[in-house]
Amino acid sequence: MTIVSMSKAAAIEIISWTYEPPYSMYNLENVPEQIEELLNGNYYAYPCPDGTVYGFFCYGHDAQVPGGQKNGVYKSDALDIGVGMNPTFTGQGYGQSFFQAGLSYGRETFKPNRFRLSVNRSNQRAINLYRKCNFATVDRFNNPGPPKAEFLLMEEM
Template sequence: MSLYQVQYMTIEAAQQINQWTYEEPYDLYSMSGDPDDLDELMDGTYFAVYENAQLIGYFCYGKNAQVPAGRKAGLYEETAYLDIGLGLHPELTGDGKGFSFLSSGLAFGQAEYSAGKFRLSVADFNKRAIRLYENAGFEETASFVHVNNGHEIEFLLMEKV
C-alpha cells in the first residue's frame, strides 16, 4: 500500500495549492492565486495527494503536464506516453519524500490511465528533481526553451518506459 493517498481534486485542496509559493529559483513552480489557475486545478486532470490526512502535493496528467513551448516544438506528439506533472508542498521539498511521492504518482497514473510509459518536463536548473527522475528510471530525450515572464528557461523532456 502506498504511503500517500491520491484523490480527486477538491475545491478546498485546489484553493490551498493555488496559494503555494516556492523560493527562488523554484518560484517558476509557484501558483499565482489566479482564478484561471484554480479552474485548471479543478478540470479533472489534477489529483490531490495526502499523507495522514494532510495535503502534501498534487499530480496532473495529460496536456496540463506539458509545457506550451514543448508542445509548440512538437515534442509531445508521441501519444504512447502519459505526461505527468507534480508538485510537493513548498515546505516539504528537499526532505527526502521525492522518490516515494513520485512513485505513488506513477502507480496512480498506471492504474487510472493504464499507462506504461511516462513523460515529464523539468526546468534544466532543477538539478534536485532531475536527479530524482533519473533515479526513478527517466532518461532525457530532448530539450527546449520556454519563455516565462520574459525569462528564457531551458527545459528537459524526460521519458520512462
Template sequence: MSLYQVQNMTIEAARHINEWTYEEPYSIYSMSGDPEDLDELMDGTYFAVYENDQLIGYFCYGKNAQVPGGVKEQLYEDIAFTDLGLGLHPELTGKGRGARFLEAIMDFGERTYGYDQYRLSVASFNERAIHLYEKAGFKETGTFVNVSGDRKVEFMVMKKAEGAMT
C-alpha cells in the first residue's frame, strides 16, 4: 500500500486542480479555471496530495473550507472545530478511495497543527460523500442553501469531535 505525500500547494498543482472537471451532478465541485480560483489555491491555506508522485487531491483548513451560505447562516461560529475542505481527482471519485484520503488529511491536521475536531460542508445530494463522512464519525449538525448565480444548492454541515479516524 502506498502512502500519500502532503505538500504545500505549488503553482503547478494549482493549475492542474483548476482544470479538474467533475461530471453532473458533482460539477459544483469543478473549478472555474478563473485566475481568482488559482489565487485562492495559492493563498497559503491549501495543500496538494500525491500518491506515487501523481497529484490525486487537495485540501484546505479554515475559512476557505466554508461555504458562503453557511457563513450567512452563522453555522461556522463554533471555533472549537476546524473547517475542512477537500477534493479528490475526478477520475478517482466513487472508487472506494475516499476513506483513506480523508483519514490522511485528518491525520496530517492532527500531527501538524493539533486539530482534533473537524467540520465540513457537503452538498446534500452527494450521498456517497455523506456516507463516507458518516462512516468516519461525522454527524449532521445543520443545513443551508447556498446561492451562486442562478443555482441554489442545499448543503449539510457535519462535525466530527473525536479526532482522526483509527
C-alpha cells in the first residue's frame, strides 16, 4: 500500500467511520467543513488495494490539539503527526505497521529531526503502541474540547 494525498472520496469515507466507545471521541462530524479540513493539503490517505481507506495521517499544525497550542506545549522542532485508522481494522494487531508507515512517509517527505504526537490519556491502546515505537511522554495538557480530555504529548526518542 502507498500513502497518497487525500482525495474527496477518501475524505467522505473517513467522516463516515464510526468508532465504538471508548473510542467514539474520534468520530468525525459529517459536515462540509470537516471534508474541507481533510482536503487542506496536510492530510494523506493510506488506501487498501481495493480502494477502501485503511487509515490516514496528518502532519504539522493540523496534528496539534487546540488545548496544547493554547498551553504552549508545542515548543520543540519536532514534526507533529496525527493518525486515524479505519475502525474495521483497529484492535487486530495492525497498529504498529500502520503507524510505522506514517512515520516512514513523514521522514521521506518532510525530513524532520524527530516526531511528536498528542494522544488522549484515556487511549491506553494507542499509548502502548507509541511507546513500542520509541515515543515517550514529555508533557501533559488539558483540552477544553472537543474532546474535553487530558492529553499526553509524546516525542520520538
